[in-house]
Amino acid sequence: MRLLYTLGVPLLAVFTALVLGALVILVTGGDAMKAYQGLWEGSLGRPQSISETLVWSIPYIFGGLAVALAFKAGLFNIGVEGQIGLGSLAAVYVGYAVKDVPFPFHLFLALVAGFAAGGLWGAIPGFLKAKTGAHEVIVTIMLNYVAIQMTSFLVSGPMKDPNPLIANAQTPKILQSARLPPLLPDPQYRLHWGIVIAVLAAVFVWWLLNKSTLGFEIRTIGANPQAARYAGIAVGRTMVIAMALAGGLAGLAGGLEVVGLNFYHTAGFSVGYGFDSIAVALLGRGDPIGVLPSALLFGGLAAGASRMQFLSQIPIDIIKLIQALVLIFIAAPALIRWLYRVRIPREAESVAGDVQLSAGWGKAEV
Amino acid sequence: MSVAVPAIPITAARNNMRLWLQIGFWVVIATILLVLTGVQFGPAATISILAITITKATPITLGALAGICSERTGVVNIGIEGLMLTSAFMGFMVGVYTHNLAIALVAALFSGALLALLHAVLSITFRVDQIISGTVVNILAVGLTGYLNRQLFATGAPPGLSVLPRIEVPGLANLPWVGPILFQQKPIALTAIVLVIVVHFCLFRTRWGLRTRAVGEHPLAADTVGVNVNKLRYMNVVLGGVIAGLGGAYFTLESVPHFEPLMTNGRGFIALAAMIFGKWTPFGAWGAALLFGVAEAIPTAMQLQGINVPFQIVGLLPYVLTIVVVAGAVGRATPPAADGIPYVRA
Numbered sequence: 001m002r003l004l005y006t007l008g009v010p011l012l013a014v015f016t017a018l019v020l021g022a023l024v025i026l027v028t029g030g031d032a033m034k035a036y037q038g039l040w041e042g043s044l045g046r047p048q049s050i051s052e053t054l055v056w057s058i059p060y061i062f063g064g065l066a067v068a069l070a071f072k073a074g075l076f077n078i079g080v081e082g083q084i085g086l087g088s089l090a091a092v093y094v095g096y097a098v099k100d101v102p103f104p105f106h107l108f109l110a111l112v113a114g115f116a117a118g119g120l121w122g123a124i125p126g127f128l129k130a131k132t133g134a135h136e137v138i139v140t141i142m143l144n145y146v147a148i149q150m151t152s153f154l155v156s157g158p159m160k161d162p163n164p165l166i167a168n169a170q171t172p173k174i175l176q177s178a179r180l181p182p183l184l185p186d187p188q189y190r191l192h193w194g195i196v197i198a199v200l201a202a203v204f205v206w207w208l209l210n211k212s213t214l215g216f217e218i219r220t221i222g223a224n225p226q227a228a229r230y231a232g233i234a235v236g237r238t239m240v241i242a243m244a245l246a247g248g249l250a251g252l253a254g255g256l257e258v259v260g261l262n263f264y265h266t267a268g269f270s271v272g273y274g275f276d277s278i279a280v281a282l283l284g285r286g287d288p289i290g291v292l293p294s295a296l297l298f299g300g301l302a303a304g305a306s307r308m309q310f311l312s313q314i315p316i317d318i319i320k321l322i323q324a325l326v327l328i329f330i331a332a333p334a335l336i337r338w339l340y341r342v343r344i345p346r347e348a349e350s351v352a353g354d355v356q357l358s359a360g361w362g363k364a365e366v
Numbered sequence: 367m368s369v370a371v372p373a374i375p376i377t378a379a380r381n382n383m384r385l386w387l388q389i390g391f392w393v394v395i396a397t398i399l400l401v402l403t404g405v406q407f408g409p410a411a412t413i414s415i416l417a418i419t420i421t422k423a424t425p426i427t428l429g430a431l432a433g434i435c436s437e438r439t440g441v442v443n444i445g446i447e448g449l450m451l452t453s454a455f456m457g458f459m460v461g462v463y464t465h466n467l468a469i470a471l472v473a474a475l476f477s478g479a480l481l482a483l484l485h486a487v488l489s490i491t492f493r494v495d496q497i498i499s500g501t502v503v504n505i506l507a508v509g510l511t512g513y514l515n516r517q518l519f520a521t522g523a524p525p526g527l528s529v530l531p532r533i534e535v536p537g538l539a540n541l542p543w544v545g546p547i548l549f550q551q552k553p554i555a556l557t558a559i560v561l562v563i564v565v566h567f568c569l570f571r572t573r574w575g576l577r578t579r580a581v582g583e584h585p586l587a588a589d590t591v592g593v594n595v596n597k598l599r600y601m602n603v604v605l606g607g608v609i610a611g612l613g614g615a616y617f618t619l620e621s622v623p624h625f626e627p628l629m630t631n632g633r634g635f636i637a638l639a640a641m642i643f644g645k646w647t648p649f650g651a652w653g654a655a656l657l658f659g660v661a662e663a664i665p666t667a668m669q670l671q672g673i674n675v676p677f678q679i680v681g682l683l684p685y686v687l688t689i690v691v692v693a694g695a696v697g698r699a700t701p702p703a704a705d706g707i708p709y710v711r712a
Contacts, residue, residue, distance in 0.1 A: 024513070028513075028514065028517050028518070029517075076501075128693045131693075134689070135642075135692065137444055138638060138639055138642075138688065138689075139692060142635065142636075142639075142686070142689045145682075145685040146686060149679075149682050152678050153676055153678035275501075275508065279505065282498070315512070315513055315520075317509060317515075317516055318509075318513045320509030320513065321506070321513050323505065323509065327501075328484075328488070328502050331488065331494045331499065332488055335492070
């Protein structure tokens, strides 16, 4: 029964959000049937669409993991956007500027650079929270803006492709030796090995959180920092490590976008992964394995959106609206309970598993 | 949960000392910078920087006041960015359809209130984690404004829209220095300054203010003496929404006559940093907002003077400053004791 409730709320939340989304489309003078037909065709209707859905879900898996991991430590990581962006930037730099390194090693170096850059960007708010109590929500959001501006500066100046034929602000393409091979031989499928790495990452985070000492410490500082300190856990250090790992996962997503998909980086490449990743993590109930299906859903929405726009001229932004509605119902299951007159036991209600985020702006108990 | 210990007066005084020292430090830095620009480019440059500072501080001041209203009753509101973005769009949209700035302004205030009401319902009635609820508001605002903007105004903003005119306050506008800086601003910028005084007075001198602060510090005690805790929280969150709505209106009805996706650009979050830096007091928050205003005004003024600096680098200033301020101030600034904690009547 518990499982039914666990699955029931997210499913009803998605369903209700789609219905409300259709209403919004109708009210603003669009064709909802045609829009959703496009959404279906573009996400699952054809083999190529399925490949696109999977391609889109790769950054969502990592982004969702980055938020979920921080959640377990009682931290709210809204900085995924900047962490992904800097991960891309670092990976692309290693990809084109480091020369004469043979194939798998060069690729590996680029991904390590992406992980490190994202990890650093995640560690800063963790460190500031541990040292000064600066709320991670504000710091991560500000770091997003810093990352966006820095990227914009670098790709239009110092890192711009020197080729005079390219007017756009974009970096040079990375060398062949740093590229991730496609998963399928047919070039119409853009799916690359990133999806396998993403699933492995989810399993790894699950193992880390549930089976390792570090994971135990992370969960303990998330559940009760005072008890954690009393038990001899270095709360501040664990906080920094958790945020660095979370940022690293997001940075890896950025790196994979570069080495597996785009092969270069450009300003304004990110399409709001940051906020979406929060929704992915919450929909997956803050669980690393739960992130997988919810990332698939968001990947499907994103992949279907362009087909939808093509078929029905409905702007793709409706997807964001639907995601926000999903999030409202996930965050307040009481709404679902009230709408559908179903009984959901209170213990199945918590959105982020057993974790309570730190209330208010209070200084971290370090 | 740490138990809320009422601050004893001596500590409070010392905390205040520290705050004023900190503010004094920044004021000294800002003054030195301004004197230097004055020496370098003449007093006109300094006056223009200060006037731009007041203008740029407007949405931050209003956002911070909105945050104060909400948080002084114990409801954290990180959705102010979303409130401002939504009302910026709604004001713009209604302005396009009616060509009437007054109606557009009302629409902006109303949409701010409405979205704030959603935050209130989620966080007060349904007791959703207030940070998550605020994030929902932010995401919803991005989706809603992005969708409506592209669906309704795909070809861009129609021409012929205007913004609120500059007001020259009679008798004061011609004063040297103060006149061009303070009294030749546009209406929302002026209202923001007036609101700082009004909110300060109401918060510390009226029955509403006393009750608000009581609920924010110790809801159970307030409840015991007959204050309806959740009703007051609803009221204040929605009131905050109206003020944030005015902040949103600044973008599309006072600054520029068009809407761009994500045009609030983090001002709502910077406002929260200003609120924290100002220790949840209107005047403190205003001082902090002016600091951020300077950080934004200096690049603008530099461009006006023809000094060429990569805009992305100087554009970083407000964001980096926010991090520095939050990291430096939070440990010492004490939020309302019940901030962020839902109230359940036992």
